[in-house]
Amino acid sequence: MDRSRRGQADAVAAEPADLSDWFEFLWDYARQVSDDSLPASQFRALVVLDNHEGINLTSLAELLGTTPPLASRLCDRLQAAGFVERTLSKHSRRELSLRLSERGRAHLDRVRARRTKHIAAVLAALPPEAREALFAGLTAFRAPLAANEG
Numbered sequence: 001m002d003r004s005r006r007g008q009a010d011a012v013a014a015e016p017a018d019l020s021d022w023f024e025f026l027w028d029y030a031r032q033v034s035d036d037s038l039p040a041s042q043f044r045a046l047v048v049l050d051n052h053e054g055i056n057l058t059s060l061a062e063l064l065g066t067t068p069p070l071a072s073r074l075c076d077r078l079q080a081a082g083f084v085e086r087t088l089s090k091h092s093r094r095e096l097s098l099r100l101s102e103r104g105r106a107h108l109d110r111v112r113a114r115r116t117k118h119i120a121a122v123l124a125a126l127p128p129e130a131r132e133a134l135f136a137g138l139t140a141f142r143a144p145l146a147a148n149e150g
Contacts, residue, residue, distance in 0.1 A: 038083075038107075045074055046083060046100060046108055054097040056089065083107060 028040070038046070041064070048063045049055070061071035075098060078084035083104030089095040100108070123131055
């Protein structure tokens with residue numbers, strides 16, 4: 001690939017990265033404006049547990065990119081706050097399963113609702129043709145990602 005085409009590809013690749021940064025900013029902002037806001041590390045743990053209900057501590061640590069002792073302390077704080085439940089695993093008596101409590105799920109639902117509200121406000125400010133183009137672009141961008149997952 002010649003230098004000018006590579007520069008164009010790099011510029012185009014930077015745009016979704018910038019968009020991703022903005023969505024991450026909106027997500028974090030929605031989390032922070034909550035009256036019962038959690039530190040980012042604890043909030044990430046709630047999201048992981050929402051997506052991987054019943055996982056063990058080692059798996060949680062791997063998904064968070066941390067160590068089991070640090071993940072255990074994180075879960076201690078989340079359990080003390082009423083956001084996480086630990087139960088004996090159905091697969092091993094020596095292992096605990098982690099899942100969101102009703103309070104933890106309600107917290108995630110509130111943050112997600114705020115995130116959706118903030119993103120909807122940004123989208124509403126766009127002209128209709130820009131929203132349609134954004135949707136079409138994101139749909140097209142998602143297709144190769146979905147193909148790589150399967």
